[in-house]
Each structure stands twice: as C-alpha cells, then as structure tokens.
Amino acid sequence: MAGITLNVNGTHREVQVAPDIPLLYVLRNDLELSGPQFGCGLSQCGACSVLVDGKEARSCTLTVNRVAGKEVTTLEGLAARWAARQGLPASEAERTLHPVQQAWIDEQVPQCGFCQNGMMITATQLLEETPQPSVAQIKTAFTSGPSPHLCRCGSYSAIIDAVRHASSLIAKGR
Amino acid sequence: MSNNSEHTTVYGATLSRRQFVRAGGALVVGFGVVATRLWERPAQAASTRNSLDAAHSSSWFEIHPDNTILMRTGKVDFGQTTAHTAYKQIVAEELCVPFEAITGVVMGDTDRTPDGGFSAGFLEYGGANLRRAAAYTREALLDLAATRLGVDKGRLSVKDGVVSASGRQVSYGDLVAGQQLKLTIPVSGDLTNMFGLTVTGNPPLKPTAEYTIIGQSYPNTVTPSKVRAKEVWVTDVRLTNMWHGRVVHPKTLGSTLISAGALDKARFPSAQVIVKGNLVGVVAPTEWEAIRASQQIAADTKWTEWKGLPGHTDLHAWMRQHADWKTTPVSKSDKNHGDAGPAFQSASKSLTASYELPFMKHAPIGPTVAVGDARSDGTVFVHTHNQNPQALRGQLAMMLGTPVDNVVVRIYAGPGHYGRSNGGNAGAEDEAVILSKAVGRPVRVQWMRPEDLQWSTQSPASFSDIRIGWDASGTITGYQADHYMPAMQDDRLVGAVLAGLPTPPPPDVKAEAGSISSTVNSIQDPWIYDRVQNVAESGFGTFQIGQKASPLSIGLRDHSMRTPGQLQQNYPRELALSEAAALARVDAIEFRLKQTSDQRLIGVLKAVREASGWQTRPSPRPNAAASGASPIAGQGVSAMLRSGTYWACVCQISVVPGTGKVTVDKYTIAVDPGIVVNPLQLKRTIEGGALMGLSHALYEEMTFDESGVTSKDWRSYPILTMADVPEINVVILPHPEVGAYGGGSEAANALAVSAIAAAFLDATGKAARRLPLKPAYVQSVLKA
Numbered sequence: 001m002a003g004i005t006l007n008v009n010g011t012h013r014e015v016q017v018a019p020d021i022p023l024l025y026v027l028r029n030d031l032e033l034s035g036p037q038f039g040c041g042l043s044q045c046g047a048c049s050v051l052v053d054g055k056e057a058r059s060c061t062l063t064v065n066r067v068a069g070k071e072v073t074t075l076e077g078l079a080a081r082w083a084a085r086q087g088l089p090a091s092e093a094e095r096t097l098h099p100v101q102q103a104w105i106d107e108q109v110p111q112c113g114f115c116q117n118g119m120m121i122t123a124t125q126l127l128e129e130t131p132q133p134s135v136a137q138i139k140t141a142f143t144s145g146p147s148p149h150l151c152r153c154g155s156y157s158a159i160i161d162a163v164r165h166a167s168s169l170i171a172k173g174r
Numbered sequence: 175m176s177n178n179s180e181h182t183t184v185y186g187a188t189l190s191r192r193q194f195v196r197a198g199g200a201l202v203v204g205f206g207v208v209a210t211r212l213w214e215r216p217a218q219a220a221s222t223r224n225s226l227d228a229a230h231s232s233s234w235f236e237i238h239p240d241n242t243i244l245m246r247t248g249k250v251d252f253g254q255t256t257a258h259t260a261y262k263q264i265v266a267e268e269l270c271v272p273f274e275a276i277t278g279v280v281m282g283d284t285d286r287t288p289d290g291g292f293s294a295g296f297l298e299y300g301g302a303n304l305r306r307a308a309a310y311t312r313e314a315l316l317d318l319a320a321t322r323l324g325v326d327k328g329r330l331s332v333k334d335g336v337v338s339a340s341g342r343q344v345s346y347g348d349l350v351a352g353q354q355l356k357l358t359i360p361v362s363g364d365l366t367n368m369f370g371l372t373v374t375g376n377p378p379l380k381p382t383a384e385y386t387i388i389g390q391s392y393p394n395t396v397t398p399s400k401v402r403a404k405e406v407w408v409t410d411v412r413l414t415n416m417w418h419g420r421v422v423h424p425k426t427l428g429s430t431l432i433s434a435g436a437l438d439k440a441r442f443p444s445a446q447v448i449v450k451g452n453l454v455g456v457v458a459p460t461e462w463e464a465i466r467a468s469q470q471i472a473a474d475t476k477w478t479e480w481k482g483l484p485g486h487t488d489l490h491a492w493m494r495q496h497a498d499w500k501t502t503p504v505s506k507s508d509k510n511h512g513d514a515g516p517a518f519q520s521a522s523k524s525l526t527a528s529y530e531l532p533f534m535k536h537a538p539i540g541p542t543v544a545v546g547d548a549r550s551d552g553t554v555f556v557h558t559h560n561q562n563p564q565a566l567r568g569q570l571a572m573m574l575g576t577p578v579d580n581v582v583v584r585i586y587a588g589p590g591h592y593g594r595s596n597g598g599n600a601g602a603e604d605e606a607v608i609l610s611k612a613v614g615r616p617v618r619v620q621w622m623r624p625e626d627l628q629w630s631t632q633s634p635a636s637f638s639d640i641r642i643g644w645d646a647s648g649t650i651t652g653y654q655a656d657h658y659m660p661a662m663q664d665d666r667l668v669g670a671v672l673a674g675l676p677t678p679p680p681p682d683v684k685a686e687a688g689s690i691s692s693t694v695n696s697i698q699d700p701w702i703y704d705r706v707q708n709v710a711e712s713g714f715g716t717f718q719i720g721q722k723a724s725p726l727s728i729g730l731r732d733h734s735m736r737t738p739g740q741l742q743q744n745y746p747r748e749l750a751l752s753e754a755a756a757l758a759r760v761d762a763i764e765f766r767l768k769q770t771s772d773q774r775l776i777g778v779l780k781a782v783r784e785a786s787g788w789q790t791r792p793s794p795r796p797n798a799a800a801s802g803a804s805p806i807a808g809q810g811v812s813a814m815l816r817s818g819t820y821w822a823c824v825c826q827i828s829v830v831p832g833t834g835k836v837t838v839d840k841y842t843i844a845v846d847p848g849i850v851v852n853p854l855q856l857k858r859t860i861e862g863g864a865l866m867g868l869s870h871a872l873y874e875e876m877t878f879d880e881s882g883v884t885s886k887d888w889r890s891y892p893i894l895t896m897a898d899v900p901e902i903n904v905v906i907l908p909h910p911e912v913g914a915y916g917g918g919s920e921a922a923n924a925l926a927v928s929a930i931a932a933a934f935l936d937a938t939g940k941a942a943r944r945l946p947l948k949p950a951y952v953q954s955v956l957k958a
Contacts, residue, residue, distance in 0.1 A: 021462045029461055034410045035403035039539050039589075040623040044888040047539055075403040097402065104401045108393055108854060111862050112253030112590030113400040115539045120401070139896050148895035150888060152539050153253050153590050154865025156896040158858055 009077030035075025046118035111153030268308035282585030290564030291370025366568030367688030391854030420468035428480030435474025512708030517652025521643025540589035541626030546606030559588025565598030597665030605669035631733035698739030808937025817917030834949030848912030867926025869894035
C-alpha cells in the first residue's frame with residue numbers, strides 16, 4: 001500500500017492502494033466512479049477506457065502508479081472538460097453536456113449501453129484531434145489502439161451517426 | 175377512515191372504493207418513493223408472496239392526484255428500450271394519458287413488480303399484459319367519472335387523462351384524490367416459473383385507429399443517465415460490509431475437486447477460502463485482494479482430469495454419428511401437409527443438402543456479476559442484471575430450501591446477454607448467495623472474462639438436412655427438412671450444481687410443468703410459403719453434449735440466444751431456397767414470390783427488392799468466380815415470420831476468392847410488424863440485430879477441446895468490429911389494420927446469416943453450407 005495522488009476530472013485525490021493495481025479498480029471502488037466498466041481486464045474491448053492526458057487508455061490494465069501526475073478524465077468529467085475548453089463558467093459547466101454526450105442522446109445510440117463509456121471517450125479524443133472526421137477516420141479511431149472497441153448490441157452504425165452529429169454540434173460551438 | 179365501501183364490476187374486474195380521510199390518495203396504495211441509492215430501496219411490504227399481487231391494478235400502475243403515473247413491469251429491458259419507450263407508449267395510449275404522464279418505471283424487482291416471466295418477446299407477451307391491465311384501469315376510471323359527473327359512461331370522452339361530458343370535466347388525478355381504490359383484475363399462471371403471470375379476460379381495447387402515442391418516435395428515457403454516468407449499473411452495487419468474491423471454477427467441465435489450495439495468509443491476510451462440494455470461492459474485503467488471492471488459490475487447487483467432449487474440429491460428424499437422436503420424441507411442424515416422398519419423384523429437379531451451424535456465445539461485453547446478501551433473519555437479497563428475476567427467485571429458494579417469500583431479486587442495468595438468463599440464470603447470482611451465506615455478509619461475485627466465455631451457457635450447434643423438389647415452372651412440389659439440435663434451455667444455477675445443492679433437473683426428454691427445458695427440438699421457424707403442396711419438417715433433439723458423461727453433470731450447457739431455434743432452422747431453409755432458385759435458373763426473390771400467397775410476405779419481399787437495388791436475375795451472377803484476387807460482388811435474400819412480424823433481408827457482399835475474405839457492403843431489411851409502436855427505437859434495434867447477424871456470419875464459433883471451452887477472450891472468440899459496418903437501410907412498413915404489435919428485437923440477426931451465404935453463392939457459384947465464413951473455410955469451399 002502506498003499513498004498515490006491522482007488527478008481525476010480536475011480534482012486531486014489521494015488513495016491508499018498497491019502501486020500495481022489497475023487504475024480501473026481505483027476509479028470504481030475507491031473513487032466510486034461508475035463510467036468506466038469492467039469488460040475484459042485484458043485491454044481487448046474498451047469498456048474501461050479513460051482519457052490520460054487526452055489520449056484514450058485502457059484502465060483495466062494500466063497500473064495506477066503510471067498515471068501519477070497525469071490528467072485522468074472519465075465519462076463523469078466529459079462535460080467539465082468541454083466547458084473548460086469552451087471557457088464556460090463553472091455554473092454553466094454543471095448544466096451542460098459534452099457534445100459527444102448530447103449526440104449520443106440525440107441519436108439514441110445505446111442499446112444496453114455497457115460499452116458506451118469507452119465509445120464516448122474515444123469519440124472525444126477523435127473530435128479533439130480531428131473535428132471533422134470522415135467515416136473512414138471514425139472507423140479507424142474505433143478499431144485501432146490496444147484493440148477495437150467492441151459492442152455486442154451492434155450499435156456501431158448509431159455511433160458513426162452520433163460522431164458525425166457531435167462533429168456538427170462542435171462546429172456550431174453547440 | 176370510514177367503513178363505507180362500494181364494489182362494482184368492470185368487464186370482469188372488481189373495483190372497490192372507500193372514502194379516505196387523509197390527504198393524498200391514489201388509485202391504490204402509493205409507495206413510489208425512490209431512494210437515492212437504489213439498492214437501499216425499502217422492501218415492498220404487505221404482500222403474502224413478497225411481490226405485488228398482479229390481480230390488483232395498483233400493482234401495475236399507481237395513478238397519483240397530481241396526474242403522474244408510476245408503471246411496473248416484471249420484464250427487464252436489456253437494451254432494446256422496450257420497457258422505457260414501447261411499454262410506456264402502450265400504457266399511455268390505453269389509459270388515454272400523455273406519454274410524459276408516466277414519470278416512473280419500476281422494472282424487474284421481484285418485490286416491486288407484478289407479473290414475472292421471461293424477458294423476450296416483449297411486445298407479444300409482456301406488452302399484452304400491460305395493454306389489458308391498462309384497459310381495465312381506464313374502464314374503472316371512466317366508471318368513477320360517470321358517477322362523479324352524473325352522466326352515462328357512454329357519453330364520456332377522455333383525452334390526456336381528463337374525462338369530459340356535457341362541458342364538464344374531471345381529471346384522473348381528481349378521481350383518485352382522497353380515495354382508496356382497489357381494482358382487482360383477472361390473472362392466471364405461476365409467478366416464479368418460466369412464463370410468469372398473464373392478465374386474462376377481454377376488456378375493451380382502444381381502437382387502433384384512434385392511436386396518437388403509439389407510432390411516435392419517443393426517445394429512450396434511460397439514455398441520458400447512461401450517457402452522463404448517472405445510471406446505477408449492476409456493477410455499481412455496494413452494500414454496507416460487502417466483500418468481494420471470486421470463484422475458482424473447475425479445471426474442466428467434468429473435473430471434481432481433489433483439494434483446494436491453501437491461502438497464503440502473508441500475502442492475503444484478510445481473504446477467506448470457501449469450499450462447498452466442487453465450488454471453491456475466495457472472498458476478501460477489497461476486489462484486488464479477492465482477484466489476487468483467487469489466482470493464487472487457482473494455481474494451488476487440484477482437480478481430476480476429464481476428457482468427455484468431442485472437440486469442435488469434427489463436431490458435426492460426431493453429432494451425426496454419436497449423439498442420441500432416438501430417445502427424444504420427434505417434433506413436427508404444424509404446417510406439415512401433403513406427402514413429400516412422391517412429390518420428389520415427380521419433381522423435375524431437386525436439391526439435397528446439409529447445413530451446419532456452430533456453438534455461439536451470448537458474449538455480453540461485461541462478464542456476469544451479482545451481489546448476494548444472505549441475512550441472519552433468513553431472507554436473501556440478490557442484486558443482478560437478469561431477464562427472468564422471478565424464475566431466479568424461485569430457483570434460489572429451491573437451492574436454499576427456503577420459502578420463496580424469503581428471496582428478493584433486485585434488478586439493475588447491465589451488459590446485454592440476449593437470452594442467457596431468460597430462464598433465471600445469468601451466472602454469478604447463486605455463487606454470490608452461497609458465498610454470502612458462508613461468510614455472513616454481502617458478497618459481490620464478478621466473473622472474469624475467461625470464465626464468462628468458458629463457464630456460461632451457449633447457443634447450441636445444429637445441423638439440418640434439407641430436400642427441395644420443384645417442377646418445370648419453378649414451383650416447389652415438395653420441401654423436407656430434418657433439423658438436429660441438442661437441448662437449448664439449461665436453466666440450472668451452475669454454482670448450485672457445483673456445490674451439490676438442489677436445482678431443477680438438466681434438460682431431459684420431457685420438460686417439467688412451467689418450464690421449456692427439454693431435449694425436444696421444436697419447429698421454431700413458421701412455414702411461410704403456403705403454395706407449396708407438400709411440406710415435411712421435423713425436429714430431432716438430443717441431450718447436451720458431454721453433460722451425461724461429466725461427473726459434474728455439466729458438459730456444454732446450452733441456452734437460447736436471440737432468435738433462438740429459429741435462426742438454426744431459418745438459415746438452412748432460406749439458404750436452400752436460394753440454392754434451389756439458382757438451380758431452377760429463377761431469380762431468388764421471384765422464386766420466393768412464386769411459393770406464397772401471403773400478402774404481408776409478398777409486401778416485405780417487394781419492398782426489400784426495391785430498397786436494396788436488387789438485380790432481378792438468377793444466381794450465380796454473370797462472371798461469378800471462385801478464384802482470383804479481385805473482389806466479386808454478390809446479392810442474397812432471406813425471409814422470416816417471427817412473433818407476428820414479417821421480415822425480408824437483402825445482403826450485398828463482396829468476396830475476394832484469393833484471400834477468402836468476405837465483406838458485407840450493404841444490408842437492407844424490410845419489416846412489417848403490424849402496428850409500429852416506436853419507429854426510431856425499432857430502427858436502432860434492427861440495426862443492432864443486423865450487425866449481430868454479420869458477426870454470426872463472419873466471425874462467431876465457440877471452440878472447445880475434449881475438456882472444455884477454449885474460447886476464453888475476445889481474440890479466441892472474435893466478434894464484429896466497427897471496421898465491418900456496412901451501409902444499413904431499414905424499411906419499416908406499418909400495417910395498423912393487423913391490430914397487433916409484432917416483435918422487433920429479434921430476427922434481424924438471423925436473417926443476415928442466410929442472406930450473406932446466399933450472396934456468397936451468387937458471387938462465386940459455390941455453396942458455403944456452414945458458418946462462420948472465415949477465410950480458411952471460404953477458401954476450402956472455393957477450391958472444392
């Protein structure tokens with residue numbers, strides 16, 4: 001056990017955990033965040049994804065000591081991340097949604113929704129780096145990295161629709 | 175409270191009414207308080223069977239003085255949104271209230287919902303219950319309004335929850351305010367068996383022509399909470415004093431325990447090992463300690479060896495030769511007619527072919543997880559994601575030897591597993607209860623990814639022998655199908671089996687009352703080609719592979735999966751029809767149109783032809799090729815009737831013969847469900863089903879050796895990724911005059927597999943008669 005200070009969703013939190021514990025268990029059990037999900041524990045599905053310094057990472061295999069000093073964003077932090085980037089006041093940040101989240105609602109993406117945490121995390125990274133992605137770029141974003149992002153319910157076509165919709169929301173500044 | 179009580183009869187239901195002196199009131203007992211932490215919601219009291227009495231309308235709907243309504247259903251939505259959209263629309267429509275008036279849905283909790291039964295065929299079964307319960311309730315409200323307004327009931331009109339007559343009006347909220355009302359409605363059935371309770375009788379239903387809510391694309395009211403990380407998932411349940419558990423499952427599907435490993439107390443000071451029969455569990459205060467300790471115990475635990483499975487390599491040859499197809503009664507289609515034997519002799523041409531499908535996994539993205547809470551007072555609470563919570567409750571009571579009243583199952587959102595738990599068993603629930611009881615505190619059991627593939631049930635492998643004869647005009651003279659499949663509904667709790675605790679029997683030749691767990695292979699694919707003169711369709715069933723040989727009585731346990739049984743029978747039928755059309759030199763859609771007079775089937779076939787850009791011509795296509803490095807395009811069609819809905823599907827694919835790579839370029843589907851409840855949700859659900867079907871067709875095959883399942887992760891059990899997503903076109907054909915809501919969440923996956931295989935025939939001129947169409951198999955077919 002050791003004290004490790006984490007920067008999660010803009011807040012510094014100290015946790016007493018083994019340094020080799022995967023970040024996912026700390027996020028879920030110690031910080032009681034429910035966005036990242038346990039899907040495989042093998043970096044093979046993407047249900048557990050978070051952003052680490054803006055890059056999608058699989059928290060189920062990433063040990064907690066490797067994110068010390070880095071900025072971790074979970075699904076819970078997407079709205080504040082958007083607000084900060086847009087320079088919105090904190091009061092408004094609490095009421096807003098990230099355009100990706102709004103698009104996921106507008107396009108009615110989730111079936112069971114269990115994988116959608118990782119899908120929205122990767123969509124966020126994609127749109128931050130490529131605000132107007134083509135369908136081919138969207139497909140590449142969701143199938144590269146440690147593994148393709150997997151959805152058992154087959155929501156992939158809805159996700160493509162939603163990423164394109166989110167892109168247009170961002171272009172309009174929401 | 176006064177003793178003045180009145181009783182009236184409403185179409186066979188009984189309404190009783192008392193003045194209620196306190197403020198408030200409702201059409202019934204109101205409790206509807208939603209706790210902030212869902213798992214702390216109080217148990218519903220005052221019911222002898224620890225569940226809401228389905229004979230009371232209050233168990234289905236609470237109508238509040240402020241005109242809001244709480245709705246309850248024992249069905250568990252697992253992603254197709256039905257309980258949150260279609261069910262609310264059906265109830266709002268029948269009650270004549272706005273959709274938005276239904277402000278809450280209680281789903282699945284066994285002490286807080288009335289009906290039970292499996293969560294499948296949502297619109298055909300559960301929807302009918304809600305529709306009738308709502309109709310009884312509306313009629314009772316109209317009776318109350320007639321009395322209140324002093325006019326004949328026949329002169330009343332109702333809109334948006336407000337009853338009007340002669341310029342006077344009263345809202346439902348006004349009618350229930352200050353009253354204690356109890357409407358008793360007729361029901362039948364057994365709450366804790368496979369089917370649950372059914373609302374009976376025939377209350378007057380709202381004419382479909384008057385529908386204003388059904389047919390609208392309401393969004394799923396649960397989506398915002400899932401998207402914002404506000405949903406309480408089954409993975410989020412944390413009880414006070416809860417520990418984490420892992421189960422060390424046996425080395426093989428037939429291994430018994432020799433000795434459990436001893437815990438390294440220096441490394442895991444707080445963990446405990448629980449051994450019960452062949453069940454070895456590890457519990458610890460933290461999840462990481464439970465994981466690490468279970469890994470240490472797994473490495474040090476000794477099991478007997480077992481090699482009782484045939485392995486997947488020559489599975490179908492083994493099944494044909496060695497499985498017992500004689501003990502189980504043969505089932506026959508109720509559409510069988512004529513005499514197929516002479517029909518083949520008089521046919522000008524015929525096709526005889528065999529088709530094979532592999533074992534497939536339900537493969538939820540999250541492994542099964544549950545929290546068991548066996549309390550010192552003898553009550554047991556289980557927190558899970560499950561498609562038949564009442565059946566699970568009954569099975570847990572059997573396992574524990576306790577009255578069913580002592581068991582409560584609470585339901586949360588979770589990863590969709592498409593049929594695995596429709597008989598009550600998702601995987602982890604019974605193990606969580608066993609470990610909780612052993613350590614006297616709540617225990618959360620989470621299976622790991624390999625366990626969820628290796629220790630869960632699967633969709634059974636199957637094969638079919640098909641014979642089709644046709645005359646010179648291309649009209650089918652005879653169709654014969656012999657379908658072979660092991661039992662597909664093993665509802666036993668696997669932890670209970672391992673621990674040697676009571677369970678229902680494994681599937682045998684005859685199902686117990688209230689169960690569909692048998693070896694009988696019933697005909698699941700309704701015959702839709704009514705012009706065919708001679709039809710002989712038979713189903714041959716057998717025992718689960720390895721189950722009788724396994725000392726654990728386990729082997730390869732099977733369970734129904736999306737479009738169960740029908741996928742296994744529709745794939746051979748529709749692919750064989752496309753092959754027959756090719757041999758007859760007739761276009762595959764024209765060939766089907768010749769064999770039917772069913773206007774709804776004709777409608778979807780013509781619609782899918784139009785929408786897909788189908789080329790009307792015989793298969794194979796001109797310049798079809800079985801070799802070369804260039805992609806060759808092909809088209810294929812399939813059709814189905816399921817749960818009152820007609821479907822036709824066209825897949826356009828390309829094949830690169832040199833590499834064996836099959837790509838689906840376009841998937842078009844036409845669907846006629848009769849009444850369309852929610853076009854947007856139907857479309858999204860069909861798209862999802864379509865992509866699951868592509869996954870079946872291109873990737874999915876559970877592998878196993880002589881000892882157990884070797885598919886253990888997403889590399890050894892690959893499923894479709896976004897890279898493979900084709901253009902998808904869903905054509906919805908409403909036919910409200912049908913008067914019923916056909917199902918929409920199944921079929922699309924099953925239609926894909928035969929349409930893709932037919933397109934492969936069109937492109938290459940070669941018939942691929944097994945799935946999946948992986949490159950090595952495709953290349954072997956093309957070289958044959």
